Amino acid sequence: MHPEYVRAVSIKDALDALAGGNFKLLAGGTDVYPALGAKPLRANLLDISAVPELRQIRPIADGWRIGAGATWSDVLSADLPPWFSALKAAAREIGGPQVQNLGTVAGNVCNASPAADGSVALLALDARVIVASAGAMREVSLTDFVLGARKCALAANEMVLAFDIPQRSLNARAAFAKLGHRRYLVISVAMVSVLIDCNADGIISHALIAVGALSARAIRLTELEAELIGKRRDARLALLAEPRHLARTTPIDDIRGTRVYRLDAALTLLRRALAEVLA
Ligand SMILES: Cc1cc2nc3c(=O)[nH]c(=O)nc-3n(C[C@H](O)[C@H](O)[C@H](O)COP(=O)(O)OP(=O)(O)OC[C@H]3O[C@@H](n4cnc5c(N)ncnc54)[C@H](O)[C@@H]3O)c2cc1C
Numbered sequence: 001m002h003p004e005y006v007r008a009v010s011i012k013d014a015l016d017a018l019a020g021g022n023f024k025l026l027a028g029g030t031d032v033y034p035a036l037g038a039k040p041l042r043a044n045l046l047d048i049s050a051v052p053e054l055r056q057i058r059p060i061a062d063g064w065r066i067g068a069g070a071t072w073s074d075v076l077s078a079d080l081p082p083w084f085s086a087l088k089a090a091a092r093e094i095g096g097p098q099v100q101n102l103g104t105v106a107g108n109v110c111n112a113s114p115a116a117d118g119s120v121a122l123l124a125l126d127a128r129v130i131v132a133s134a135g136a137m138r139e140v141s142l143t144d145f146v147l148g149a150r151k152c153a154l155a156a157n158e159m160v161l162a163f164d165i166p167q168r169s170l171n172a173r174a175a176f177a178k179l180g181h182r183r184y185l186v187i188s189v190a191m192v193s194v195l196i197d198c199n200a201d202g203i204i205s206h207a208l209i210a211v212g213a214l215s216a217r218a219i220r221l222t223e224l225e226a227e228l229i230g231k232r233r234d235a236r237l238a239l240l241a242e243p244r245h246l247a248r249t250t251p252i253d254d255i256r257g258t259r260v261y262r263l264d265a266a267l268t269l270l271r272r273a274l275a276e277v278l279a
Pocket residue numbers: 024025026027028029030031032033034048068069093094095096099102103104105106107108109110111115116117118154158159160161185186187188
């Protein structure tokens with residue numbers, strides 16, 4: 001029997017289809033199709049790329065909402081506050097313009113690749129994931145949503161609707177840095193995303209630091225974050241980042257780099273990104 005293909009045109013359509021059948025969600029398809037390789041398509045596909053509500057990027061009462069179906073090009077062209085610069089930098093690094101025109105924010109997160117660039121930037125924005133099924137809605141932190149490589153806390157009848165990002169002050173700055181084997185169109189060997197917010201006296205009120213490609217899932221460096229909070233903004237604080245702060249990561253040796261190389265690269269990227277936002 002041939003797999004079924006359903007194209008939803010509203011969120012309700014999509015949730016009803018998920019409630020009544022066994023579907024794989026298809027957004028831009030830039031992860032779904034390459035993952036098939038030479039194998040035939042067997043899963044029923046629920047295409048959500050024609051649901052306009054999912055593409056919205058807009059301010060909400062206490063921050064910003066990025067629709068699950070917003071493409072990386074949508075993120076790049078959106079009029080967002082300066083502290084979204086790390087997410088925009090990550091967007092610019094995701095494939096080339098063709099991939100950015102199709103690939104979506106939720107696709108990057110839900111594909112749950114350890115090297116997902118967008119996930120790391122969203123983690124350093126403290127994103128909350130809005131998940132819905134027919135008749136129910138829940139919110140979960142991104143930290144608890146991505147469980148490991150290719151694993152998310154998402155039931156078969158659920159889909160991601162959006163990512164909510166808490167408001168930051170006008171003093172907040174963010175940076176994203178990625179190392180690959182060439183400058184563009186490359187899977188990360190290591191990447192970091194940081195956001196630092198300060199009060200009017202220049203004292204750090206919030207520090208959000210995430211690293212990716214060093215573990216089965218991206219993680220926040222909460223010990224380093226805690227050490228930065230309460231200090232006065234100063235680029236020299238970047239040197240507070242030490243190998244011990246990466247102790248909870250579990251990098252592997254693979255074709256892109258050894259464990260030792262990844263750790264060394266991540267520390268360098270981390271210090272550079274911190275120096276940029278703390279200057
Ligand atoms: C040439 C090329 C280069 C690339 N370069 C990079 C790169 O440098 N960095 C990087 O991070 N990625 C890269 N990617 C991967 C990919 O483009 C991104 O991860 C993209 O954001 C995936 O989005 P999508 O909409 O295409 O996802 P899809 O392929 O449509 O879906 C991916 C997964 O997410 C699920 N999904 C999609 N939407 C939802 C939803 N709303 N709710 C629940 N589940 C959902 C799907 O079921 C599927 O499991 C590259 C891909 C290609 C082909």
